[in-house]
Amino acid sequence: MSSAPARSPVSEVSDYIRGWAKSLVDAGLVSAPGKQWEVLAEAPAAAPSPAPDDFWVSASLSGGLNGEIAFRMSRADARRIAGEKEENGHPLTPENQSRVLDIFRNAAGVMSRQRQGADIQLQIEVAATPAWPVAARYWLRVAPPSTLLMEISTNEMLVAGLQTISVADVSARDASPEKLGMLMDVELVVTMRFGGRRMLLKDILDLCTGSVVELDQQVQAPVDLLLDGKVIARGEVVVVDGNYGLRVTDLLADH
Structure with missing residues (x-):
């Protein structure tokens, strides 16, 4: 019987981002029936350029998986997520920021339990434009009627950690009893x-x-x-x- 094809490190990163996207949508990121969404590896034509009033949320990971992930959305999208009906040109109120963060924290709770045996802590907060270099960038696009476009970026530490997990999983599947025996005295x-x-x-x-x-x-x-x-x-x-x-x-x- 042939074994399942090995997962590549790249697919491990993209699957992790898709896990975040699904958790966010399930947590109430959009309220439209059906919640049609997709994760894109390249910026769509409609992707807005970064703007000074963009709303950023950061997630800092520690424990069994370390690194940073940042979510960028327009102020208008952040207002819709918070439940505001109209754009008034003012920054989000602390109350509405808290509503947005609650959705991300609920999603983080799901993501922290995604890997059994890995004790992962996630710190969610409103952030500024990340100072760290972006190692991987994806886009979450939600289809009409609740259109939303969100940029999701990760740093090198998180990408490396996910790739290490992928390689370790492949090595564990491919390890024969003879090979494992060589490691038992380590x-x-x-x-x-x-x-x-x-x-x-x-x-x-x-x-x-x-x-x-x-x-x-x-x-x-x-x-x-x-x-x-x-x-x-x-x-x-x-x-x-x-x-x-x-x-x-x-x-x-x-x-």
Whole structure:
């Protein structure tokens, strides 16, 4: 039986962008029945040039996948997404910015769970024109009656991470038992994560001996075991011969 054709690194990137597009449309980016949409690898003829009043949303990825992705839309499209009926020439109000961000955050929640075993965090915020060089650019086009055109750009770090995942998947499928046997004595570093939190720069600079940093995880909550930034298991903290240890209670299926 022939195996399925290997996915190319380029298709991994384009599929990731399509995942974002579908998640955004499903989250309410447009309200038209049917929601006909497509992702284009080249700018359509109707694509507007960047303008000073464009509305930008950025997504910063960390954890199992790192990088930046930016979404550019016209102010008029951003207003329609927020539910405004008319263009009044003024910037979006904070309330309407929040409505747009809610859609992106809902989509980000879906995308953060897209890869089992990869603990991906996504930070969504209103942004300015990205300062980083664009490594890949796509366009999301929504068909009438709710016409919308959105530019989606990624940086090199995200593209490289997606391509690495693609190559690793192909290597895993092609690996024979003999080849895997050659790797069984390779040592890998695993880490235990008790929790985390976001801190303001001024709070970090104020740290001193005796400072207490509260994490976002309860004492009784399971602890994550990570390999190369990906969660492979969870369990309970134990002490073994004076050292911390982990009693595994949950192995992730795709570890």
